[in-house]
Amino acid sequence: MTDLTIGVGPGARADAASKELVVGIDLGTTNSLVAYMDRGVPQVIRDAEGRGLVPSVVAFGPAGPVVGDAARRMLVRNAERAVYSIKRFMGKGFEDVRDELRYFPFDVTPSQEIVRIRIGDRELTPPEVSALILRELRTRAERHLGRAVEKAVITVPAYFNDAQRQATKDAGRIAGLDVLRIVNEPTAACLAYGLQRRKEGVIAVYDLGGGTFDVSILKIRDGIFEVLATNGDTHLGGDDFDRALVDLVMDELRARHGVDVAGEGDTLQEIRLGVEAARVLLSSEERTVFTLPLPQHGLTYRRELTRADLESVIGPIVARTLGPCRMALADSGVGLEGIDEVVLVGGATRTPIVRRRVQELFGLVPHSELNPDEVVALGAAVQADILAGGTTHMLLLDVTPLSLGIETLGGAVSVLIPRNTTIPTSANEGFTTSVDGQSVVDMHVVQGERDLAKDNRSLARFDLRGIPPMPAGLPRIEVTFLIDANGILSVAAKETRSGTRASVEVRPTYGLSDAEVERMIDESLEHAEADVRARGLIDARNEADTVLRATEKALVQGAEFLGAEEVARIREAVAALAGARQGDDAGAIREATDRVNGETQQLAERLMDSALRDSLRERRVMDVPTGEAR
Amino acid sequence: MMSERNGSKCWGCGAAAPAGGVCPECGRLQPFPAGSDHWAVLGLDRRLGLDRADLERRFHGLNRRLHPDYFRLRSPEEQAISLEASAAVNAAYRALRDPVSRVEYLLELEGMALGAAGQAKPPADLFEEILELQEARMELQTADPDEAPALRARLEAAQADLEARRAGTETELTARFPAWDAGDDATRRQELGRMRDILATRAYLRTVLRDLGAALTVPSDGGQTD
Numbered sequence: 056m057t058d059l060t061i062g063v064g065p066g067a068r069a070d071a072a073s074k075e076l077v078v079g080i081d082l083g084t085t086n087s088l089v090a091y092m093d094r095g096v097p098q099v100i101r102d103a104e105g106r107g108l109v110p111s112v113v114a115f116g117p118a119g120p121v122v123g124d125a126a127r128r129m130l131v132r133n134a135e136r137a138v139y140s141i142k143r144f145m146g147k148g149f150e151d152v153r154d155e156l157r158y159f160p161f162d163v164t165p166s167q168e169i170v171r172i173r174i175g176d177r178e179l180t181p182p183e184v185s186a187l188i189l190r191e192l193r194t195r196a197e198r199h200l201g202r203a204v205e206k207a208v209i210t211v212p213a214y215f216n217d218a219q220r221q222a223t224k225d226a227g228r229i230a231g232l233d234v235l236r237i238v239n240e241p242t243a244a245c246l247a248y249g250l251q252r253r254k255e256g257v258i259a260v261y262d263l264g265g266g267t268f269d270v271s272i273l274k275i276r277d278g279i280f281e282v283l284a285t286n287g288d289t290h291l292g293g294d295d296f297d298r299a300l301v302d303l304v305m306d307e308l309r310a311r312h313g314v315d316v317a318g319e320g321d322t323l324q325e326i327r328l329g330v331e332a333a334r335v336l337l338s339s340e341e342r343t344v345f346t347l348p349l350p351q352h353g354l355t356y357r358r359e360l361t362r363a364d365l366e367s368v369i370g371p372i373v374a375r376t377l378g379p380c381r382m383a384l385a386d387s388g389v390g391l392e393g394i395d396e397v398v399l400v401g402g403a404t405r406t407p408i409v410r411r412r413v414q415e416l417f418g419l420v421p422h423s424e425l426n427p428d429e430v431v432a433l434g435a436a437v438q439a440d441i442l443a444g445g446t447t448h449m450l451l452l453d454v455t456p457l458s459l460g461i462e463t464l465g466g467a468v469s470v471l472i473p474r475n476t477t478i479p480t481s482a483n484e485g486f487t488t489s490v491d492g493q494s495v496v497d498m499h500v501v502q503g504e505r506d507l508a509k510d511n512r513s514l515a516r517f518d519l520r521g522i523p524p525m526p527a528g529l530p531r532i533e534v535t536f537l538i539d540a541n542g543i544l545s546v547a548a549k550e551t552r553s554g555t556r557a558s559v560e561v562r563p564t565y566g567l568s569d570a571e572v573e574r575m576i577d578e579s580l581e582h583a584e585a586d587v588r589a590r591g592l593i594d595a596r597n598e599a600d601t602v603l604r605a606t607e608k609a610l611v612q613g614a615e616f617l618g619a620e621e622v623a624r625i626r627e628a629v630a631a632l633a634g635a636r637q638g639d640d641a642g643a644i645r646e647a648t649d650r651v652n653g654e655t656q657q658l659a660e661r662l663m664d665s666a667l668r669d670s671l672r673e674r675r676v677m678d679v680p681t682g683e684a685r
Numbered sequence: 686m687m688s689e690r691n692g693s694k695c696w697g698c699g700a701a702a703p704a705g706g707v708c709p710e711c712g713r714l715q716p717f718p719a720g721s722d723h724w725a726v727l728g729l730d731r732r733l734g735l736d737r738a739d740l741e742r743r744f745h746g747l748n749r750r751l752h753p754d755y756f757r758l759r760s761p762e763e764q765a766i767s768l769e770a771s772a773a774v775n776a777a778y779r780a781l782r783d784p785v786s787r788v789e790y791l792l793e794l795e796g797m798a799l800g801a802a803g804q805a806k807p808p809a810d811l812f813e814e815i816l817e818l819q820e821a822r823m824e825l826q827t828a829d830p831d832e833a834p835a836l837r838a839r840l841e842a843a844q845a846d847l848e849a850r851r852a853g854t855e856t857e858l859t860a861r862f863p864a865w866d867a868g869d870d871a872t873r874r875q876e877l878g879r880m881r882d883i884l885a886t887r888a889y890l891r892t893v894l895r896d897l898g899a900a901l902t903v904p905s906d907g908g909q910t911d
Binding site for chain 1: 741745748749752753754755757758768769771772775776778779
């Protein structure tokens with residue numbers, strides 16, 4: 056009998072690794088956040104104002120992309136240049152998202168392939184936009200921790216398919232992050248809860264976020280978090296509540312006022328943000344008033360919204376989460392009576408009707424002690440610490456959410472790896488040729504639960520090449536499909552009769568090739584340079600303005616110390632700076648600024664000793680390089 | 686079955702080391718020997734009667750030892766071994782924890798696997814009843830609104846019966862486990878044949894139930910055929 060005592064994993068690992076820094080990132084539809092493990096306790100990294108959430112909005116302004124609150128403020132004024140809810144587009148083709156594009160003010164280029172968003176003359180794929188958000192989080196973490204952050208664990212909805220996971224990993228790479236693990240959001244949340252409470256049992260995690268819904272059922276025992284089943288809908292979340300409310304407002308505007316605002320991007324944004332605020336308020340209040348000034352149509356739309364109104368609008372959407380819950384319960388094999396606790400995750404679970412429905416379904420009062428907006432990032436930090444060799448008493452055993460299969464003759468699917476199989480997992484499948492001397496076999500890999508390949512998600516087409524020439528049906532090609540702990544698929548093939556290793560060429564259906572990702576990494580660096588240049592110019596101009604103002608002030612206040620010649624030299628330097636300030640050359644502006652500083656050096660020293668020193672000290676302080684963007 | 690009995694050597698330093706475990710000399714993770722079956726991977730003898738809780742303990746314990754999360758900082762060779770070994774443990778647990786898939790796996794090892802649906806076999810005692818049901822199912826698709834409820838009720842009652850019957854096949858199956866576990870080669874072959882028949886019946890019932898389920902969920906306005 057083999058020894059099966061539970062150990063703490065291979066030794067020596069913790070010492071060497073304990074210094075490694077891996078952050079946990081929740082890359083959300085609406086908000087994102089970054090956390091890290093601080094001496095065994097996961098912490099969200101906050102800005103100076105104490106805010107942990109970074110709105111997942113990227114706005115492309117004149118000084119390059121801005122992310123977060125600043126970008127969110129641009130949503131209304133600059134709707135077509137501000138990208139939000141990009142997560143809904145990850146790993147998708149244009150055709151997949153066509154129907155919901157009317158809700159988005161930004162342009163999406165029609166194509167047969169992956170979604171591309173057009174901002175001015177620039178086209179960006181969803182991983183590139185997500186990379187900008189990740190870069191912002193990375194910078195935030197680096198500032199807070201005072202050291203480089205190069206490794207991360209990123210969470211995704213449990214029900215994300217292979218293409219969506221891959222797209223998330225690509226986004227990390229483009230942002231310069233080594234993505235050590237893609238973790239499922241509900242599982243991450245459970246890790247955070249598990250760490251805090253150390254309770255055992257079977258837990259259902261109901262995770263309704265901005266754009267996605269997941270339900271996972273986990274069994275916790277001896278520090279092992281085993282996912283029994285997961286289900287969900289990657290296109291269902293708080294966004295859909297808002298859309299239903301936007302539709303309500305637009306319908307009423309048409310019916311009551313004969314006004315159609317469908318083509319007005321900025322107005323649409325204003326409505327969307329307005330109903331979102333109203334919806335959030337209705338979680339604690341019974342009623343609110345939604346007001347929308349529409350000066351361009353000569354009217355102000357006002358509407359009282361009660362919680363009952365809200366619930367009648369979003370009730371059907373909440374009901375759509377119950378089917379996946381029942382499926383997960385059935386697949387978990389534990390049944391309703393086997394569930395010990397229900398945990399709520401995601402901002403949308405603050406909505407009272409969601410809590411009621413969950414409680415009715417499970418017959419248990421759901422928990423939400425940990426902040427539902429932050430718990431996923433905290434769990435990601437825990438998993439990051441496990442991978443960094445810090446936490447050794449916990450281990451996550453997750454599952455693949457969707458069945459993986461290949462298309463067979465006639466368009467049916469042959470399932471190789473059923474849904475809810477613990478990962479990592481692998482499956483072998485034998486193939487042969489149908490024509491004498493055939494050297495290439497192609498296959499189509501799909502993910503999903505439907506019987507026909509065309510109804511499932513197409514992941515990739517593979518060509519097996521280099522099959523030695525043999526009569527039809529004789530080659531035995533063994534193909535191994537491996538789903539790793541990230542839930543991401545890889546494929547290897549071997550011709551077993553001859554021992555030839557057939558090569559596998561992958562053509563992702565809605566993804567980026569390695570070459571494309573490499574190119575995007577390069578481009579993002581180029582753009583980063585362009586962005587830095589633009590920001591550098593703005594900084595140089597600001598600094599020039601400050602110096603010009605301070606110099607004028609000093610010339611007046613220090614007149615008694617100055618000779619005519621000195622005044623003339625200063626005036627000349629000031630005129631040169633004012634000229635350079637009009638141009639676009641940040642270097643020239645800095646040079647001219649330095650010259651003014653040089654010419655006023657003596658004046659400054661004299662003023663230092665006088666009662667007037669403050670006026671120049673102000674300028675001296677501004678002289679100190681800020682370090683950033685130079 | 687486990688390789689320490691076969692005296693396997695560490696791939697790194699050559700010391701005696703357990704498969705799926707860590708070399709006592711150099712600490713390197715050892716792969717399972719090629720061709721290990723699911724029982725061997727979990728450290729078990731080939732038996733059908735298994736304790737579910739014991740299986741779970743082994744599944745968790747082995748993953749604690751060889752899950753890829755614990756080998757990220759090790760050499761690429763060890764990472765690959767960990768990935769493969771972890772996948773093998775997961776597959777073994779999945780196949781063995783459920784009595785039906787356990788028997789299916791054993792049949793596969795013995796070269797007696799049930800093929801595609803072609804080999805599904807109707808239970809002799811239910812053959813007539815199932816034929817009638819098929820007729821009723823077709824009728825439901827074209828039934829008048831006033832006939833439909835009665836037909837539907839009859840089909841639903843049959844559905845419940847057949848579901849119970851299908852669930853019963855698992856009990857029939859597990860009832861044969863002690864005989865297989867204790868038997869000699871001849872007994873085992875005989876028992877395996879019986880279990881194979883039970884699975885064939887189960888597969889057949891499953892198809893009938895799927896068709897019934899489809900007929901009962903589709904509104905009876907026709908057009909839907911299997």
